[in-house]
Amino acid sequence: MKMLGSDAILRSLEAEGIDVVFGIPGGAILPLYDAFARGSTVRHVLARHEQGAGHMAEGYARASGKVGVAVATSGPGVTNLVTPIADAWMDSTPLVCITGQVRTTLIGTDAFQETDATGITLPIVKHSWLVQDVQELPHVLKAAFHVARTGRSGPVLVDVAKDVQETEIDFTYPHQVDLPGWRPPAGVHPRQVREAARALLAASRPVLYVGGGVINGDACDELRELAEVGGIPVIATLMAKGSFPETHPLCYGPPGMHGSKWANWGLNKSDLIVAVGARFDDRVTGKLSAFAPGAKVIHFDIDAAEIGKLRRADIPVTGPLRLALAELTKAVREEEEPGHEGPVAWRRQLEEWREAFPYRYRREGDYLKPQAIVETLRDLTLGRDDVVWTTGVGQHQMWAMQYLVCDRPRTFITSGGLGTMGYGLPAAIGAKAARPDATVVCIDGDGCFQMTCQELATSVLEGLPIVVVIVNNGWLGMVRQWQEMFYDNRFAETHLTHQVPDYAQLAEAYGAAGFTVEADDELEGVLEEALTCGRTAVVDARCDPEEKCFPMIPAGAAAIDVIEFSEEKAVEA
Amino acid sequence: MRHTVSVLVENRPGALARVSNMFARRGFNIESLAVGPTERHDVSRITLTVDCPADLLEQIxxxxxxxxxxxRVSTLEAGEAVERELALVRVSAEPSRRAELIALSEVFDARVADLGPDSMIFEVVGTPEQLESFEELLRPHGLTELARTGRIGLARASASRAPRPQHVLR
Structure with missing residues (x-):
């Protein structure tokens, strides 16, 4: 069928089953927006900043498991997308960014709003295309979605010259993708899996160290079966929160810099780490050379390059996790002796540590405690399967990780690898677009909130109501914590104040409901009201500016030396 | 340890940039790099030399x-591959010294590619090690300019890891 390149882009999105995209128009992408005006089944959500659009697409992708799509113009449009692209790259979020480029005759001339989009994003995309010939457009879009979602998922960029969007094409969407160099692994090596099963059954202190890959690989059911069949403790990272039910007796929560002592000790004192879609990130391992010195490692990953990148794998298994875990469970069943109960003494040991070193904080004092805000939110939503959480980055994120209980995958959406402040609010809007049925709550910091709060307008006007709870300590709290602990209380440039801006008034200005709470006894009532008001709500929960996040592994220290809350004084001395 | 890596890439804009950028951003150092066409018009070959331990090579x-x-990525093991490089070397040479230089160059099978009133250009093909020896030999005689292509290589037929043509592309 004959149509313009711009219409061909929308027909391609429709063919891919995309129901919503997030973006902002501008000069070089105007023809595509004109195609939106001509009509499409694809809904366009108008963001207020391209960074917001990108994080919305990420939130949509993480909540739905589908590919997120962001649209922006050339030049500043695409440079504003760089942060979400880098974020999606670090957290393996499937994302297709469609950007306008100046006309083909102007490319390379430093034209108005020209920037080398594919060049700028080169190190942070799985692949990118600059489309200068309309005939290539359908194949490029087909390939873009294919690359974004297959193998280890991640971001791609399609940069389309303005005149390409305006040129006529006889359009058919290709059924097949022609990418001879893109061959993600489809199977797993049976001998490696068999060897892994034997090692697992022979281990006396095994753990499943689970990363975000298990959610991206849609392997959460298989993970649960494996854990239950083998009786193996599951230590799921920040990115894997919810991949394994946190109310399950075998769930031992997140490890890492602010993970629990029992999870960190569990990893570090184990004799066999089965890494599943996890990448031995420095925030999990602490000092790498001191990490889990007595453990053999079995490493499952769809990305061969992650295996052996940081920690040598004794048994490497490359392949799709869903298949790999199913095969492993089968092999464990075949290999295990009748009546095998798994590592009973080891689980008892972990339980003892969990009893001895629970998450804790001092509840008395003049201020509301930030942890109490998260705990109250958790208790108000207990048992509900229609709540999706997002967070910003910093102390509040770590408290959310520690105190929220997530029993389902894709209900805890956070910026892990890149640590992007400002991620939470737009990601919540994207999650709401993916799950209109759900109550989407962004637990944010006051610093984070101010980085992307303009998207409140998007939330209100697009009918995508979210609840933002600002854990407002008046500081860039995590930086303040480091300044207090490692920079001798020199609080340089971290004080934001509790009062400016007045977040409730700001929310009202955007047409959202604004709440302020400072007193313990009002907290539950205010949060309840915000959760049930049915519109976009912002709760300014003013809390203790000096509260620090524990446990903590100081940067560069061995993970086994995690500092407990009770040892805080010793640290300061 | 020095390794030669032979990479077949689609002959498309940006393919070389993607490979070289990956090296730069992951902190891998390229010692030599040569790019050129192959037997297929839509495929180019990048030959890279890197100096790194074996585990880092695997990561690369x-x-x-x-x-x-x-x-396709394949590592050419020393002794199992034919490796060559071409160099052009300009030497300042008065007519009286030409005969001596030409005699020297014959040891390396070098050819005189250009002859001027007070300089000459030698063209020499060999293994990178041979080129280095040739360079050292000429240096005392007034080597003024040097251009090298970077090494290229193909696995020998006898080598166990010789790529079979039908497996080059899927």
């Missing part, structure tokens, strides 16, 4: 495999 190969334009 894996990271290159992930690039969408990269079709």
């Amino acid at each position: 190969e894996k990271q290159m495999h992930k690039l969408v334009n990269v079709l």
